[in-house]
Amino acid sequence: MFSLAVRTITRDEKAVNLDLSTSLELIGRSLEFQRIIEILAQDGDLLITGVAGSGRRTLVRVAAQEVGAVVLDIDCIRAIDGERFIQLLTEAISQNWEAKKIETWVNQTASEFFIFHAESKLKLLHSLNQKQLWQAFIILLELLQMMSADLDRRVVLILQSFPHIRSWDRHSLWESTFRQEVKAHPHVSYVLLATIGETNHHTDDHSYPIETIQLVPLSKDILALWAREILHTEKLKFDPHSQALQIFLDAVQGNIGDAMALIRRLSTLEYVQGLITEQQVQQVVEGMLKDLSMTYESLLMLLPASQIHLLECLAVDPTDKPQSKEYIQKHGLSRGGSLQGALTGLQNKGLIYNAEQGYRLALPLLALWLKQRLS
Incomplete structure (x- = not known):
């Protein structure tokens, strides 16, 4: 098992005292x-x-x-x-x-x-x-x-x-x-x-x-409601005329822990009329990925090559059918037992969900980091 419950606190974040774990109904x-x-x-x-x-x-x-x-x-x-x-x-x-x-x-x-x-x-x-x-x-x-x-x-x-x-x-x-x-x-x-x-x-x-x-990932609608309610207490909101909220939701993919970390960082920035722009959301996402980069690099060093390859494929091109002939040919994956072994290995490490959840990466920021790394 891999434990990747990592959160880096900046000097500015220490002064932020948001109670992000309350209102359980609001987080679904x-x-x-x-x-x-x-x-x-x-x-x-x-x-x-x-x-x-x-x-x-x-x-x-x-x-x-x-x-x-x-x-x-x-x-x-x-x-x-x-x-x-x-x-x-x-x-x-x-x-x-x-x-x-x-x-x-x-x-x-x-x-x-x-x-x-x-x-x-x-x-x-x-x-x-x-x-x-x-x-x-x-x-x-x-x-x-x-x-x-x-x-x-x-x-x-x-x-x-x-x-x-x-x-x-x-x-x-x-x-x-x-x-x-x-x-x-x-x-x-x-x-x-x-x-x-x-x-x-x-x-x-x-x-x-x-x-x-x-506890499955939260839906985007529920997480958006939670984020709006939390930011409202700080007199902040996502700029409705921008893609700020969508960038935030795409980054965290229903993971409330990642969402909390990004909200804390967003609350430390300065805003015009309390509006959070897409550039500012992208800024805090990039900061999180930079802070987690060494952790993710260390993780890849511990994985067999077959699991790294499959993890990268699922990050860049998510699918609920990685065993399909088309997906295997598209990404040059090994057939049969080798592919199944990589799937099982990544599931046992808690890095991907099983077939019921669609084999997607369980850690959204890791998926985002891998996509950037391969682009």
């Missing part, structure tokens, strides 16, 4: 938002898939607020082994529960495995063997229910890139125990945030039935 996620609330309120668990910047974490956090839940946020990319996974859980608990109560729990129940530090942090003891680590893991999962009962609030664990733990949890022992324990605890739920590439890792989860919500 109201149905998904309501469903997440229902699932969390019913002690359900959830898998949310989408590209970086699709609003997964924002939806869960606001939905958790609606049901009065405490959110523990864990990035499983940082969990390089079982010990680190436990440490990330302890950090999340320390940030969300009263220090004195954590200290009491350690002294009464868990002093064999944990220590409560002077800076009000729950820490795992060093030099624990594998059996002790496992015991620490189990009682820490039990602590989640105790924490929920004490606070009289739900606990929701947001786990980003959860399949990453399978790189060391070879027999799925930690994963299965985690899921079973959370399922058994009333008032404790988990939400897995996955990229479209990681979705494939969940297809065999028959033992853990879980509802999936996929």
